[in-house]
Amino acid sequence: MYINGTGCVSPLETAIEGRLPSAAPLYDNIRLKAAEPDYKQWIDIKMIRRMSRVIKMGVAAAQLSLQEAGISKPEGIITGTAYGCLDDTGVFLTKMVNQNEEMLTPTAFIQSTHNTVAGQIALLLECHAYNNTFVHKGFSFEHALIDSIMQLREGKISNILAGAMDELTNHSFNILSRFNLFKHAHAGEGAACFVLSTKQGPNAIAKLKGVSVLYKPDSFEEVAADIVGFLAAHNCSQEDVDLVITGRNGDPAGDAWYEHVENKLFSELPVAHFKHLCGEYPTANAFGTWMASRIIASQEVSPAVLFKGNAPSSIKKVLLYNHHDATHHSMILLSIC
Incomplete structure (x- = not known):
């Protein structure tokens, strides 16, 4: 399988520069926040306001990979995420408590599901093809890749958009920190997408x-x-x-x-x-x-x-x-x- 395009949003400026730094950055914080690009180049400004960070990161990574591959619409979308849209989940649960479970707006709940990112990418691209999201903790990304390989080997499609994304919120960082998960490691977040194909594209990067x-x-x-x-x-x-x-x-x-x-x-x-x-x-x-x-x-x-x-x-x-x-x-x- 050829990797014809990649896109990445990470604590580095990967979405802007698209390459690795020559020297490792010195972080002064245990929590690494993604360096987010200007989303207006891919998303309508009215929609940006209603999107959580992980959705915007996922859309940006997807668009970057598609641009590099020279494809406007993939023949399938498969993503992996362990935590899903944590920010929207936190908003919904906070309102449930503060408003005594009454007069709740459904928007935060709708956008809190794990497949929201893949769905939003499909809506923006008007892609009505195969769409799947794996929520398998540490195997979420790998299973998205395995499913992509299986779909391509069937021969019904020639390219597919695969990727993974996870965000870190104040709530999740505080909870995970209580378990000493970041005692020795930095807490991170990010999104990365890949255009996989059975055919080598003009900008093919590597083979999976x-x-x-x-x-x-x-x-x-x-x-x-x-x-x-x-x-x-x-x-x-x-x-x-x-x-x-x-x-x-x-x-x-x-x-x-x-x-x-x-x-x-x-x-x-x-x-x-x-x-x-x-x-x-x-x-x-x-x-x-x-x-x-x-x-x-x-x-x-x-x-x-x-x-x-x-x-x-x-x-x-x-x-x-x-x-x-x-x-x-x-x-x-x-x-x-």
Whole structure:
């Protein structure tokens, strides 16, 4: 499957510049807010006022990817989100309490459902094709990709818009912080979308070779064995991989999974990471996939993302390994077109 276009809204200026920084930014806050672009270029100003942040981020990422792919309307839309529209959910629940469950306006409730972003993108594009949203916690993005691959392999459509988005509100940040989820990691948010196709477009960035997920592995060895099997299933050996990208976030317990894979399978390879740029959230792997595709397209590994080793001179295959909360493990293999 070809990635013909990408779009990303993140704590970096990715929606404006479309590339990685040359040096890692120094954040002075544990909470990383998305650097939002000027939405008026894609959304009518009257509609912007009624949209929550995650909807606007999702629409912007979708429009950016479609523009790069040179497509005005995709033949399907598939998204993934773990939290959905938290801001609208908070507004609705707050009004329920303050107004004693009386005289509630339905708008906030309607826009609080998890499939609102995919639905809003379809409405703006007048796309009446297949539309689906996965709400599978740390697997939401990966399952959106797997569904996209399945749809394209059926041969009924030639392109599809896939992506993931999640937002962080004051309420959710305070609640999640109580569980010490951000004791070592930055809290993040963002949206990333990809135009996938069976045909190579004029601006094709990379090829999506495969996606695999593993839930609650019993040991480090099980993850390592699963990665070896995943690579073999796609006619790829450990030596064929030029760069490994992991979801390190600074948490010692969580990073131990990455260290084992790096030392056991890829001890000679350079390793990059991405969550110090976008923060930790269930669908952060969408940002990681965006970063991996840009690295392949530019054939350059920015010093801002290189964790160890030397940047390879040629980048043909990139393995992205990530886990969320040490329970949802996933592997994504990308290659040069």
